[in-house]
Amino acid sequence: MRREWSVAIAIGALAAALALVAPSYFSAENLRDIFLVNMPVLVAAIGTTLVILTGEIDISVGSAFAVCSVAAGVAAKAGMPTALAGLTACAVGAAAGAVNGALVAYAGIPSIVVTLAAMVALRDGLRWTTQGAWIADLPPRFQWLGVAQSTFPVVAGLASGLLVVAFAWAMRNLAAGRAVYATGSNAQAARLASIDTAFVKLAVFTAGGALTGLAALLNSVRFNQIPSNTGIGLEMKVIAAVVVGGAAITGGRGTFTGTVLGVMLLGAIGPALTFFGVSAQWERALQGAIILAAVTVDAARAGLSRTALVGA
Amino acid sequence: MAGLLLEAAHITKTFAGVHALRGVSFDLAAGEVHALVGENGAGKSTFIKIVTGAESADSGTLTVAGRAIHRMDPPTARALGVAAIYQNPALFPGLTVAENIALPLDGGRAFGRVDWRARRRNASQILKQVGAAIDPDREVGRLSMPERQLVEIAKAIGANARILIMDEPTASLTEREIGGLLEVVRRLRAAGAGVIYISHKLEEIFAVADRVTVLRDGESIATRPRGQIERGELVRLMIGRELTTMYPKRVVPLGDVALELRGVSNRTRGVRQISLTVRRGEIVGVAGLVGSGRTELAETLFGLTPPDEGDILVNGAAAAIASPAHAIRLGIGYVPEDRQRHGVIPAMSIAANTTLSNLAAVSSRGLIDRAAERRASTKYVEELRIRTPSVLDAVEGLSGGNQQKVALARWLSIQPAVLILDEPTQGIDIAAKAEIHEIMERLAEAGVAILMISSELPELLAMADRIAVMRRGAIAGIVSRSDATPDRVMALALGHAA
Numbered sequence: 001m002r003r004e005w006s007v008a009i010a011i012g013a014l015a016a017a018l019a020l021v022a023p024s025y026f027s028a029e030n031l032r033d034i035f036l037v038n039m040p041v042l043v044a045a046i047g048t049t050l051v052i053l054t055g056e057i058d059i060s061v062g063s064a065f066a067v068c069s070v071a072a073g074v075a076a077k078a079g080m081p082t083a084l085a086g087l088t089a090c091a092v093g094a095a096a097g098a099v100n101g102a103l104v105a106y107a108g109i110p111s112i113v114v115t116l117a118a119m120v121a122l123r124d125g126l127r128w129t130t131q132g133a134w135i136a137d138l139p140p141r142f143q144w145l146g147v148a149q150s151t152f153p154v155v156a157g158l159a160s161g162l163l164v165v166a167f168a169w170a171m172r173n174l175a176a177g178r179a180v181y182a183t184g185s186n187a188q189a190a191r192l193a194s195i196d197t198a199f200v201k202l203a204v205f206t207a208g209g210a211l212t213g214l215a216a217l218l219n220s221v222r223f224n225q226i227p228s229n230t231g232i233g234l235e236m237k238v239i240a241a242v243v244v245g246g247a248a249i250t251g252g253r254g255t256f257t258g259t260v261l262g263v264m265l266l267g268a269i270g271p272a273l274t275f276f277g278v279s280a281q282w283e284r285a286l287q288g289a290i291i292l293a294a295v296t297v298d299a300a301r302a303g304l305s306r307t308a309l310v311g312a
Numbered sequence: 313m314a315g316l317l318l319e320a321a322h323i324t325k326t327f328a329g330v331h332a333l334r335g336v337s338f339d340l341a342a343g344e345v346h347a348l349v350g351e352n353g354a355g356k357s358t359f360i361k362i363v364t365g366a367e368s369a370d371s372g373t374l375t376v377a378g379r380a381i382h383r384m385d386p387p388t389a390r391a392l393g394v395a396a397i398y399q400n401p402a403l404f405p406g407l408t409v410a411e412n413i414a415l416p417l418d419g420g421r422a423f424g425r426v427d428w429r430a431r432r433r434n435a436s437q438i439l440k441q442v443g444a445a446i447d448p449d450r451e452v453g454r455l456s457m458p459e460r461q462l463v464e465i466a467k468a469i470g471a472n473a474r475i476l477i478m479d480e481p482t483a484s485l486t487e488r489e490i491g492g493l494l495e496v497v498r499r500l501r502a503a504g505a506g507v508i509y510i511s512h513k514l515e516e517i518f519a520v521a522d523r524v525t526v527l528r529d530g531e532s533i534a535t536r537p538r539g540q541i542e543r544g545e546l547v548r549l550m551i552g553r554e555l556t557t558m559y560p561k562r563v564v565p566l567g568d569v570a571l572e573l574r575g576v577s578n579r580t581r582g583v584r585q586i587s588l589t590v591r592r593g594e595i596v597g598v599a600g601l602v603g604s605g606r607t608e609l610a611e612t613l614f615g616l617t618p619p620d621e622g623d624i625l626v627n628g629a630a631a632a633i634a635s636p637a638h639a640i641r642l643g644i645g646y647v648p649e650d651r652q653r654h655g656v657i658p659a660m661s662i663a664a665n666t667t668l669s670n671l672a673a674v675s676s677r678g679l680i681d682r683a684a685e686r687r688a689s690t691k692y693v694e695e696l697r698i699r700t701p702s703v704l705d706a707v708e709g710l711s712g713g714n715q716q717k718v719a720l721a722r723w724l725s726i727q728p729a730v731l732i733l734d735e736p737t738q739g740i741d742i743a744a745k746a747e748i749h750e751i752m753e754r755l756a757e758a759g760v761a762i763l764m765i766s767s768e769l770p771e772l773l774a775m776a777d778r779i780a781v782m783r784r785g786a787i788a789g790i791v792s793r794s795d796a797t798p799d800r801v802m803a804l805a806l807g808h809a810a
């Protein structure tokens with residue numbers, strides 16, 4: 001729980017500083033913008049949290065996000081209702097995730113290699129199919145999921161909030177949640193305790209893909225065009241948020257609360273720079289520093305005294 | 313005092329509120345074997361970690377060869393001639409024996425040239441010193457467990473260890489190999505080294521120790537010369553009460569055949585033509601030397617490496633067991649030998665670990681009932697005397713023996729039709745051992761068929777209805793309880809005509 005507290009305190013400190021120096025940061029408009037920009041990151045991060053909890057990694061999230069966005073747009077333009085277009089995006093994401101998951105779980109290929117291949121293949125495949133063209137002229141009922149532009153943040157906020165709560169609840173209360181943690185903490189022991197670890201891995205990659213599809217939908221409906229090169233670098237944002245939130249990259253440790261806080265901290269810091277009058281160029285560097293701080297604290301804690309890991 | 317190699321005074325150590333050591337004093341003379349005994353979680357390994365500098369004490373003093381050490385860390389310890397050997401050898405499996413032995417010797421010169429001939433010469437000389445006939449050019453990954461232990465010792469001596477610490481070095485060895493190891497310990501003592509020897513096997517303590525120190529709940533309760541203490545009193549000092557729980561073997565009427573093997577082979581794992589039956593209520597022991605294929609047989613039965621020949625019948629029906637999950641569905645339970653690596657989920661709580669294989673028992677309508685889970689695991693924490701502040705603590709904070717107990721609790725709690733136990737009491741203290749034997753008897757009475765692999769002959773002789781003795785992957789003979797004698801079993805294991 002310690003990491004969650006440190007990130008929460010960091011967010012609190014940032015908020016306090018902003019309240020003093022730049023209270024306009026807290027205008028409804030600015031907060032809404034920050035939320036809308038980071039919502040796809042949050043939704044995709046739920047999936048990546050699952051994948052990282054099992055000790056694997058998925059770096060094809062950004063490419064899958066682009067493919068899913070285009071799929072949603074094409075489906076909507078073909079006259080499908082928005083719900084169906086959303087399902088299409090999720091199904092495409094789930095299919096890509098399932099292929100990754102199957103290669104990791106049943107062919108035993110390291111996930112970094114599998115998803116690196118997927119990252120390149122999906123991105124280049126998309127470029128080749130679309131010839132770089134953007135999907136334009138999206139039907140109006142697709143925009144803002146068909147609700148008023150002002151209601152959309154509420155709908156999206158409720159949807160992503162519910163999703164996080166549902167996953168956090170399931171991880172604590174369902175056998176499936178135990179299976180995910182056990183697989184990541186000690187796969188061999190989990191197997192001997194009757195957990196089908198290969199299936200668990202297939203399942204988290206598939207779920208991660210579906211969530212990427214959902215993130216793509218929630219992002220696409222905000223614009224009237226879908227660029228075919230969208231989502232570049234999204235996987236790194238997502239992984240960074242999960243790691244800052246306290247999940248161990250080796251698996252078995254991490255919470256959804258941590259991931260939410262990680263997304264909040266990394267998402268809030270960029271716009272804050274502008275308000276502090278610092279060039280936005282520093283955003284990446286600062287995010288990098290936060291990630292480094294997070295993992296260094298972990299390493300120091302593990303090295304200096306093991307006491308801290310157990311918690312007082 | 314002159315001749316003291318090590319003197320530790322009033323050492324305390326606290327882990328997040330757990331008092332692992334409270335003012336422990338301990339000394340070691342040259343040419344002495346000083347045993348350290350106590351229940352699981354008494355603080356033995358923690359004390360060792362402080363002497364080797366792996367952990368730092370909260371307070372207390374360490375004096376090595378007359379010099380007060382203010383900050384002990386691993387390089388200092390090594391420079392002072394302190395070397396430790398753990399239950400699981402920490403060797404590099406991809407390197408040769410000579411390379412492993414030489415590693416601590418080359419220290420510091422990252423770009424120095426390696427003198428291969430000197431290395432080999434050194435290695436074989438040291439190996440001879442410990443009485444091990446091992447080719448220095450062999451890859452460590454191909455050595456048996458006792459051979460690896462010997463290489464560990466050679467490595468320690470190669471580093472000119474004056475103080476040799478052995479933390480449960482015999483937990484995975486069988487009697488014959490233990491004899492060899494104790495011989496090496498005596499030889500080291502004769503050469504003037506001091507040895508701190510930790511074991512739960514009291515026979516070894518009485519065979520090799522000059523003095524014994526008892527730890528209980530982090531305190532040193534007593535230090536006695538071997539001649540001035542007998543077994544009963546030692547046990548009393550360790551557990552703080554009389555050990556009344558020495559259960560006699562109970563007579564259980566045997567039921568139908570629960571598990572039958574017909575010519576089961578697994579060539580890749582070296583298991584050959586095993587035919588064996590276990591009836592409901594029966595405890596069948598499996599004896600054999602290290603490397604005789606006992607664990608490989610268990611893993612074959614549990615679907616980890618399916619057999620390539622022969623039939624396995626569970627409750628009379630042929631079963632092609634393809635995976636552990638499949639085996640568990642058929643009602644087979646398996647407590648693996650290496651429980652720290654294969655038995656527990658370190659980051660999860662004790663409660664979650666004990667219920668992991670049978671969450672249904674503590675769930676209602678698919679939801680885990682955490683109160684029920686806590687109750688279920690508390691029962692085993694008490695019965696097996698698992699030393700922990702709370703069942704919600706992560707397993708990784710427990711002592712080695714207590715982690716073993718958690719792994720056992722998971723399977724003891726679910727009453728499978730067939731239970732395979734691989735070294736169920738290795739690394740477990742004497743009081744909990746009696747408790748585990750009692751639970752096994754209870755399971756047998758309830759009709760569970762038990763296959764018990766053990767390297768401890770007395771345990772097999774006391775618990776088993778029949779003992780199957782394995783040698784080189786095959787069954788060398790099956791002896792019934794009434795015919796079983798240590799000599800008979802050993803003769804079969806070694807391949808001497810009995």
Ligand SMILES: Nc1ncnc2c1ncn2[C@@H]1O[C@H](COP(=O)(O)OP(=O)(O)OP(=O)(O)O)[C@@H](O)[C@H]1O
Binds near residue numbers: 310351708
């Ligand atoms: N890293 C740690 N974090 C928290 N508690 C710890 C840690 N290491 C040890 N302890 C606690 O300190 C106590 C002593 O543990 P130690 O490993 O020294 O026992 P031991 O005598 O070696 O037992 P065993 O016979 O089971 O090996 C135990 O209660 C254990 O839970």
Ligand SMILES: [Mg+2]
Binds near residue numbers: 711
């Ligand atoms: Mg120990």
